[in-house]
Amino acid sequence: MKQVLAASRPFSWINTAYPFAxxxxxxxxxxxxxxxxxxxxxxxxxxxxLMYGVNDVFDYASDLRNPRKGGIExxxxxxxxxxxxxxxxxxxxxxSVLPFLVYLLAVGSLAAGxxxxxxxxxxxAYSAPVLRFKERPVLDSATSAMHFxxxxxxxxxxxxxxxxxxxxxxxxxxxxxxGMASHAFGAVQDVRxxxxxxxxxxxxxxxxxxxxxxxxxxxxxxxGVLLVLPWPGLLAAxxxxxxxxxxxxxxxxxxxxxERANAGxxxxxxxxxxxxxxxxMLLIAIALTT
Numbered sequence: 001m002k003q004v005l006a007a008s009r010p011f012s013w014i015n016t017a018y019p020f021a022x023x024x025x026x027x028x029x030x031x032x033x034x035x036x037x038x039x040x041x042x043x044x045x046x047x048x049x050l051m052y053g054v055n056d057v058f059d060y061a062s063d064l065r066n067p068r069k070g071g072i073e074x075x076x077x078x079x080x081x082x083x084x085x086x087x088x089x090x091x092x093x094x095x096s097v098l099p100f101l102v103y104l105l106a107v108g109s110l111a112a113g114x115x116x117x118x119x120x121x122x123x124x125a126y127s128a129p130v131l132r133f134k135e136r137p138v139l140d141s142a143t144s145a146m147h148f149x150x151x152x153x154x155x156x157x158x159x160x161x162x163x164x165x166x167x168x169x170x171x172x173x174x175x176x177x178x179g180m181a182s183h184a185f186g187a188v189q190d191v192r193x194x195x196x197x198x199x200x201x202x203x204x205x206x207x208x209x210x211x212x213x214x215x216x217x218x219x220x221x222x223x224g225v226l227l228v229l230p231w232p233g234l235l236a237a238x239x240x241x242x243x244x245x246x247x248x249x250x251x252x253x254x255x256x257x258x259e260r261a262n263a264g265x266x267x268x269x270x271x272x273x274x275x276x277x278x279x280x281m282l283l284i285a286i287a288l289t290t
Contacts, residue, residue: 009048009052011269012048012052013044013045013048014044014276015148015272016043016044016047016048016051016147016148016151017040017041017043017044017047017151018276019043019148019149019151019152019155019175020039020040020043020151020152020154020155021036021039021040021043021155022152022279022280022283023151023152023153023155023156023161024036024039024040024155024158024159026283026286026287027155027156027159027161028159030287035104035107035158038100038103038104039100039104039154039155039158041100042097042100042101042104043151045096046093046096046097046100047097047120047123047151049089049092049093049096049097050093050094050096050097050120050123050124051123051126051147053089053090053092053093054090054093054123054124054126054127054128055126055127055134056089057089057090057127058127058128058129097120101116101120104116104158108157108158109157109158109160111157112154112157112158115150115153115154115157115158116154118146118150119146119147119150119151119153119154122143122146122147122150123147125143126140126143126144126147134201135199135200135201136200137200137201137202137204137205137206138202140183140187140201140202141179141180141181141183141184141187141202142176142180144179144180144182144183145175145176145177145178145179145180145182145183146176146179147179148175148179149172149175149176149179152171152172152175153172156168166228166229166230167229167230167233170225170226170228170229171226171229171236173222173225174222174223174225174226174236174240175222177218177219177221177222177225177240178218178219178222178240178243180218181214181215181216181218181219181222181243181247182215182243182268183202184202184203184211184214184215184218185211185212185215185247185261185264185265185268186265186268187201187202187203187204187211188203188208188211188212188215188250188253188258188261189258189259189260189261189262189265190203190258191203191204191207191208191211191255191258192255192256192258192259203258207254207255208253208254208255208258208261209251209252209253209254209255212247212248212250212251212253212261213251215247216244216247216248216251219240219241219243219244219247220240220241220244222240223237223238223239223240223241223244224237226239226240232282232285232286232289233282233286235282236279236282239275239278239279242271242274242275243268243271243275246264246267246268246271247264249264250263250264
């Protein structure tokens with residue numbers, strides 16, 4: 001059970017549950033009901049177990065050669081027990097999401113159901129054999145972004161929010177840009193290992209330096225889009241700039257020393273907690289002013 005839980009990467013649970021919960025609460029003016037609770041729990045644990053569990057199972061061969069694995073950046077099963085543990089992870093991933101999906105599909109509209117189906121499909125398609133979106137450059141970053149934007153988008157469609165509102169669409173666009181930048185930068189540290197393992201990614205195609213530049217620009221672009229938000233929401237434009245500053249520190253990284261970017265990735269993991277707190281404070285301010 002401990003190994004199955006570790007596969008869900010508890011450190012990152014909040015990254016998917018928070019967008020759903022925040023979107024649902026803001027769009028419904030603070031309504032806390034059964035659907036909110038079940039949706040938040042779904043995106044907190046089962047969703048992450050499915051996302052990271054499937055990834056850990058089908059990336060196991062390459063993870064064994066990756067020194068980053070075995071901690072908060074990904075669980076690593078002992079080779080002697082890998083087959084049985086991986087079987088448990090896959091079964092737990094499938095069975096844990098099923099009751100939540102049944103409920104959410106039953107209470108939501110057709111549009112909400114389609115969005116939820118797409119979000120879950122992308123989680124599986126990212127790592128599963130044959131599809132392997134993670135090995136399709138650019139699509140890998142777009143899919144990864146939707147892993148986090150998806151819960152927010154689903155919450156908004158579920159409660160029939162106006163996606164074209166000036167308070168909504170800039171957030172979605174900026175979130176996608178942030179997600180793609182984050183994934184791309186995360187892939188920089190593995191450029192050499194991925195090439196040696198025959199794995200493609202946006203970073204193996206563009207190269208370490210170009211990917212860092214692209215990620216930094218995307219963060220700045222996300223900040224620019226957020227300036228469209230009405231006051232005080234536009235204050236959120238400052239937040240992506242913190243990631244841009246962190247990423248820009250590795251502007252000089254090249255393929256030969258791509259592993260240096262791991263320090264930036266570890267900063268990213270903790271920066272998420274700080275930015276998450278600031279977003280919460282801003283959302284409270286928005287709620288109070290509206």
